């Protein structure tokens with residue numbers, strides 16, 4: 001395709017994504033479906049440019065105020081992640097001159113906001129929690145692409161065997177630093193046609209998510225509930241940890257997400273999983289199980305701000321009002337889920353948010369209202385589950401994962417045992 005035609009398409013896609021009315025990945029996929037003639041490399045250039053624009057949106061929007069022509073085209077030029085020579089082939093002389101002027105600006109001379117590219121309501125609490133030094137490390141880490149992690153289904157094979165099968169297919173993978181079940185793959189190879197994947201030997205799952213399942217540590221023969229199972233990433237890890245015995249209920253209010261669990265379940269070889277759509281957290285089904293469950297995981301709906309490496313649009317699509325609504329949901333779901341837990345059973349509350357408001361604050365309110373739940377030290381629980389150097393992952397007894405410290409998505413998880 002002619003460079004200018006591709007740059008124009010890129011500008012069109014940026015204009016669509018910048019409306020922020022849908023998740024960026026959905027807008028990008030829909031755009032590619034409408035433009036079937038785009039080749040692999042062209043798609044990669046467009047997608048990477050759009051994600052670069054979202055990561056540093058404040059900076060690019062500020063810089064794009066100068067120059068002329070439509071704003072999305074200027075944003076496309078500034079954020080361009082395809083070949084440099086190709087971009088130059090698309091530009092007129094005035095555009096080339098403008099771009100050179102902008103590229104000569106020393107990024108260190110920009111205002112802090114244009115360097116961290118976070119909205120105030122998000123930057124302020126993170127800065128308060130982490131301090132200046134770490135805050136900048138986090139801001140940089142969140143602008144890097146996330147690695148591709150796999151969880152090995154140990155019902156089917158050992159981690160070393162999966163690693164060897166990947167190597168035989170020309171894919172380099174190393175054991176994840178903390179999870180005993182994980183492999184970190186180099187690059188972004190297509191996995192979905194590999195026999196190892198189609199036969200359920202591995203699932204794509206960030207190392208942090210693997211650690212949440214290890215913290216719940218369900219055992220053989222137990223009754224377990226994954227209260228917000230979604231497409232079942234953690235359900236599959238829990239079912240395998242139970243060695244395909246006992247009963248694992250996968251609840252969610254979204255039938256659509258539970259449907260996405262079904263093919264994964266079929267590949268996994270698990271037969272101990274019972275997916276069920278619930279109307280809300282006080283559904284009759286839940287009431288019938290009160291006090292009967294050994295282990296309950298609440299992977300609560302949250303802002304997702306721990307996943308900005310993958311979903312940079314979330315920082316622009318979330319808001320303080322949205323956060324307050326999420327907190328109400330989190331409180332209600334945790335309180336309902338806790339009723340399921342039997343005496344000496346375990347409850348884990350988790351999110352993929354970085355914010356205290358969705359994590360420690362919700363946990364503290366719950367603990368104050370539920371003296372019959374005793375907090376468990378996450379480092380001890382994880383060490384029992386063969387997690388290496390678990391102490392590095394824990395703050396004040398709870399799992400606290402950070403992209404800049406642990407090279408994982410941001411996660412929080414706290415475990416309690418019901419005493420009575």
Ligand SMILES: C[S@@+](CC[C@H](N)C(=O)[O-])C[C@H]1O[C@@H](n2cnc3c(N)ncnc32)[C@H](O)[C@@H]1O
Pocket residue numbers: 209227228229230231232233234235251252253254257278280281299300301302329333
């Ligand atoms: C963080 S996601 C879960 C991701 C999933 N556990 C996984 O590992 O792939 C949160 C889920 O909570 C579900 N949810 C929202 N409100 C709920 C409620 N009241 N009861 C149960 N699930 C709910 C959402 O549909 C969403 O799938």
